[in-house]
Amino acid sequence: MNTKTFTADELSQLTDxxxxTIRYYIQLGLVDRPIGETKAAHYVDTHLDQLLRVKKLTEAKVPLERIRQVMDGEAEAPPTSTRKPGSMEVKTHLHVMPGIEIQISAEEAGxxxxxxRMLLKEVMAATQRVMKKDNGES
Incomplete structure (x- = not known):
């Protein structure tokens, strides 16, 4: 198994x-310690994922203690939607039928x-059931 490894400089550049700060997060236990010692120490995808998650939560103004609880699995992650003027996000529009559309931010919804696709199928089936009942069908 080839796992991509990163130096501290690369990890810093990738996460901005x-x-x-990365060392501080490691000290607090928000991010795992690097693999290896001193100059031979390196990081892997897990470290990158942890840092990106911590960054997302800190940008949403979640306190570090709460982030530690989330990272340890003790608490549920709070919503992190911090839309700012000029920010962009991708949304999926699901057309159910004329006049009915669902908008989903897949990333935010996880x-x-x-x-x-499963959600769309279920919503379409539910819509058909409601429409049949409204038309007096059973």
């Missing part, structure tokens, strides 16, 4: 988090494309 200063190395000093849904895979397959889960979105």
């Amino acid at each position: 988090i200063p190395k000093r 849904m895979s494309p397959e889960q979105i």
